[in-house]
Amino acid sequence: MTNGSSSGAFGWLGNVNNLLTTFGAIVAAIAATFSAINKAAIERVDSKVKDLTFREQKEKLSATFADVFLKTVLPDPQIKENPKHVQALLSILNIIAQASASGTGDSDAKARAIMPMHLALLMGQPGGLAAMDVDYRYVDDWVALALADDSHTIRVTAIQALTGICQKALRAGRLDVVSKGVEAVNELLALIPEDQATVRAPAVAARSQLASFITKQHQLLDAAQLPDGDRRTAENVKSEVRAALGEAQAVAQATKSTLQATYAKLEDSTKPADVKQAATVKSNIAQIDAALKTAAQVTVEKAVETAKVNTPNAPTGTDPIQSAISRIIPDLASENADKRHKARSDLALFGQSAVKLLLQEVEKRAQKNSEPDYRTRLGVALALQSMRQPVVLDTWDAYWVVSLIRSNDDNTRDATAEFLMNLESDASVRNCFDALEALFYELSESPGGTDGKTVVNIATIVGSWARNITPDTDSRDPGKPFPAFALEIAKRWQQILRQSKAKADWTETLRTLDSLIERASKSPSVPTVKALVSPP
Incomplete structure (x- = not known):
């Protein structure tokens, strides 16, 4: 019995021990769990602080x-x-x-x-x-x-x-x-x-x-x-x-022309705002002119490079630049407007190299008035207008350039006049002046129609030269600066038209001359003009 009792006691104690051990394990586990929970909470708080x-x-x-x-x-x-x-x-x-x-x-x-x-x-x-x-x-x-x-x-x-x-x-x-x-x-x-x-x-x-x-x-x-x-x-x-930039040079040329016209309206003004704007416009012109100079160089280089590739067996002495220009000129008369515009722009970029060939085309079409003739003359005038100065013109060149002033197309006349007004070469100015003077006297008795418009253009060109040409430019009269000489001639023409039997028909031309003479008389380029010409 005792052994049984002991065995039972030990069994109970063992059960209790097992229970306690299990309970202890549970308590430890619970404690461990709470510890983990506390740790996680602490870590979250710590992380938050760090964050x-x-x-x-x-x-x-x-x-x-x-x-x-x-x-x-x-x-x-x-x-x-x-x-x-x-x-x-x-x-x-x-x-x-x-x-x-x-x-x-x-x-x-x-x-x-x-x-x-x-x-x-x-x-x-x-x-x-x-x-x-x-x-x-x-x-x-x-x-x-x-x-x-x-x-x-x-x-x-x-x-x-x-x-x-x-x-x-x-x-x-x-x-x-x-x-x-x-x-x-x-x-x-x-x-x-x-x-x-x-x-x-x-x-x-x-x-x-x-x-x-x-x-x-x-x-x-x-x-x-x-x-x-x-x-x-x-x-x-x-x-x-390539296509997206195909007309970039034509846009630059047109913008330059617009700026030049703007500058011409501002340059005589003494208003501070106008003086400031004129300086800005002059800077703009210089920027575009530099870009067009680069474009001209690239155009010539491309023409030479293309000639070497396309005509490797060309005869000795063949000028690749002249060949390239000759290939472009027919496009001036094209029925495709885009092709005409590109031809004008490209020919302008060739500059001096294109002048003779362009004017030879004008000569070939003299007295002809078909649609291709009109397109070609307009194209030549616009190409000349867009060329970078200086452009040198001999007497033959001057004659055929001035002949474009006689065109019955306003755009051709205006583009030619713009080109002539912007000439920088002394020799070109003198040669063109002689051609313009001869044309003035030929047409001054015919105030109507195209002839009258041509005389207005001539007066505008010479009046602009009187105002803008530098006084170190010689005229055909020995010792007389060109600005003073041009102003003298402009006043002489003024008198001729005022005394004309058709004076009433020359109202617009006289108004243009009066304005130009007044502006030129104030120019520092002509300080002695009053001594040269008596009042009309």
Whole structure:
């Protein structure tokens, strides 16, 4: 019994022990669980503290990033006085607002990257803008800003930056970037009204330079490729790029002509606003003229290169430039307007080299008045008008240039007159003056129709020379400066028309002469003119 009892006791104790052991294990497990829960809670709190600290740090970094611009960049007087100062400030404050509103204290990386580009765009820094977007990652973003903005000046900055980016991308073989850039250039330029030539001029010049670069470096465009995944055909894209800039030089030539006309209206004014604008216009003309000089050089180089490839067995002594010009001239009479316009622009780029061949074409069509004759004469006049000066004309050249003044087409006469008024060569001016003088005396008895309009053109040309030609230019009279000589002749013509039996029919011409003589008399180029001519 006792043994049984002991055995039972031990069994109970063992059961109790087992129970206690199990309970202890449960308690330990519960304790361990609570410990884990407490630890997790502690870790979460610790993590939160750390997150808050890190957030503060990142938020502070964003604020510091913006602070650099707020305290260092924006206070600059040039930026502070810029109309876009507020827009720049908002761009910077956006960085701070993003960091403050974000749950992590982050500001958007793209926003931080674009902000200095945005500032460069607002402040007219195309070089800085192009340099910052080194891998073309943000082109779409800042182009979108320029398209959306109401400032044409910002669009000009974007165009200038894009032309630099396109050249760099072409060297890198990035056809996708070149295509995108050229398309954006055209889209931005289209938003700047054509009648705002002084605003458009820097963009037009930059576009002209880009077109020249792509023409000159055509091997780079030929070798450029699209990235993997771009489903377009590379050859089609290359053709689109060339076509998109096909009339860049013609646009530059037309813009230059518009600016020259604007400058002529401003140059005699003494009003401060006009003087300032005249200086801007003169700078614009210089920009475009430099671009057209590059275009002319590229045109000649291309003609020589093409001749070597297409006619390797050409006879010795064959001039590739003259051959190229001869191939283009027939396009002046084309029924296709685009082909005519391109021919005029290309011939203008050949400059002096094209003069003889163009005037030979005028001579061949003398006394002929078919539609092709009209188109050719107009094309010659417009090509001459767009040529860069100086253009040298001998007596034969002068005769046939002046013959275009007799055209029954207003556009042909006006383009020729514009070309003659802008002559810079002393010899050309003297030779053309003799031809104009002879024509004046021939037509001064015929005030009606085309003859009367021609006399108005002649008077305008000579009156402009009296005002604009420098006094160190000799006239045909020994010792007499050309401006004084031209003014003397203009006054003589004034008297002839006033005494004419058809005086009443010369009202417009006399009004033109009166205005030009008055302006020329005030010019410093003719200080002694009153001693040369007695009042009429």
